[in-house]
Amino acid sequence: MKEVAGRPDIMPGFTWFDVDADGVRIRAAIAGDGPPLLLLHGHPQTHLTWHKVAPELAKRFTVVAADLRGYGDSEKLDGGETHVNYSKRAMAADQVAVMRSFGHDRFAVVAHDRGARVAHRMALDFPDLVTRVTLLDIAPTATMYARTDMEFARRYFWWFFLIQPSPLPEKMIGADPAFFLNKHISGQMKTEGASDPRVLEEYQRCYADPRTRHAICEDYRAAATIDLRHDSADSEKKVQVPLMALWGGRGTVGALYDVLATWREKAIDVCGHAIDCGHSPQEEAPQALMDALGPFLAT
Known part of the structure; x- marks a missing residue:
């Protein structure tokens, strides 16, 4: 583990590290003193x-x-054969290794978007390590693909664009990465002024790297292939720990799915509700998210 420079102007009190997660270098920020809590982000x-x-x-x-x-x-x-290196199983194992590197063998998870799909797999693969899980603005991957219709395809077109064989989406996005990223975020956020310009600059810095864009496409390709096979193999397995699903009341997931019903098909103990925002409660409605997390994480 190596301490590295971070952005304390954006996340005060945190210290940044590059962590060797069983051979994969993962950037992580840590702060606080109390029960361990892992936060996982989404795309982009x-x-x-x-x-x-x-x-x-x-x-x-x-x-x-x-x-x-x-x-x-x-x-x-590299994505590897069948996109295995971006399977949610592999991505979940990374984060378990990160938590173990910091000395945490059991921990809660709060995760958004792609990170929430990683957290779902983590709760299935590591049921003795995850104590409870909060998933932000997703329905299960297999459910969303199985119920695809014109409305979903229109609203979430990137689920079908990013999975196209390399290098098609990579080259098309590479023509103007900042435009694609900004249109993606602005199309999903429904709360004016929610995006911090400094954070957007960081997203743009990372998205400018063609290796990042390829990895993102591999993440989505894995979701449409190897992840579905893993989900099918575990179709009778349910998340055993408490699961809270929160979603944006002005977003796509809540409009197209009975979110709690989809998760009750996948977990034994489910609660949750909509938050008045779009896709990203952590940036659009942070106080409402904190109000929901407080009692759930405390029990």
């Missing part, structure tokens, strides 16, 4: 998506906010 963000809530959470928890492999400043691997 980095761990800095948690900047409005992480310092507050660190008053009660030992907070670890990490970049998923391929994202942010974490290592960018």
Whole structure:
């Protein structure tokens, strides 16, 4: 583990490390003193998506906010045969190794978007390590693909664009990465002024790296292939720990799915509700998210 420079102007009180997660370098920020809590981001963000809530959470928890492999400043691997290196199983194992590196064998997880899909797999693969899990603005991957219709395809077109064989989406996005990223974020956020310009600059810095864009495509390709095979093999297995699903009341997931019903098909103990925002509660409605996390994480 090596201490590295971070952005204390954005996440005050945190210290940044490059962690050797069983051979994969993962960038993680840590702060606080208390029960361990892992925060996982989605696409196209980095761990800095948690900047409005992480310092507050660190008053009660030992907070670890990490970049998923391929994202942010974490290592960018080749996708491997069948996109195995970006399977949610592999990505979950990274984060378990990160937590163990910080001395945490059992921990809670709060995760958004792609990170929430990693957290779902983590709760299935490591049921003795994850104590409880909060998933932000997703329905299960297999459910969303199985129920695809015109409305979903229109709203979430990148689920079908990014999975196209390399290098098609990589080259098309590479023509103007900042435009694609900004349109993606602005199209999903429904709260004016929610994006911090400093954080957007960090997202743009990372997205400017062609290796990051390839890794992101591999993440989505894995979701449409090897992840579905893993989900099918575990179709009778349910998450055993408490699961809270929160979603944006003005976003796509809540509009197209009965979110709690989808998760009750996948977990034995489910609660949750909509938050008045779009896709990213942690940036759009941080106080409402904190209000929900407080009692759930305390029990």
